[in-house]
Amino acid sequence: MNAVTPSMRFAMNDLKLDSLYVVYPGLHRYRLADGIEAVPLWAMLPGDLA
Known part of the structure; x- marks a missing residue:
């Protein structure tokens, strides 16, 4: 399956x-x-919340 x-x-x-x-x-x-990357939501949270 192609996710792109x-x-x-x-x-x-x-x-x-x-x-x-x-x-x-x-x-x-x-x-x-x-150039396309999947990133988990937790990695986008501010440092003290992750």
């Missing part, structure tokens, strides 16, 4: 992004494709 959607590719191209982060409720950070 056409809308992700369009956003990267249209907005000229170097990287795109997909925030999800899991535990691990991992690469989906070149």
Whole structure:
């Protein structure tokens, strides 16, 4: 299953992004494709809450 959607590719191209982060409720950070990474929600929280 490919987790990278056409809308992700369009956003990267249209907005000229170097990287795109997909925030999800899991535990691990991992690469989906070149410049696209899945990041757990807890990693986005302020330091004292994570």
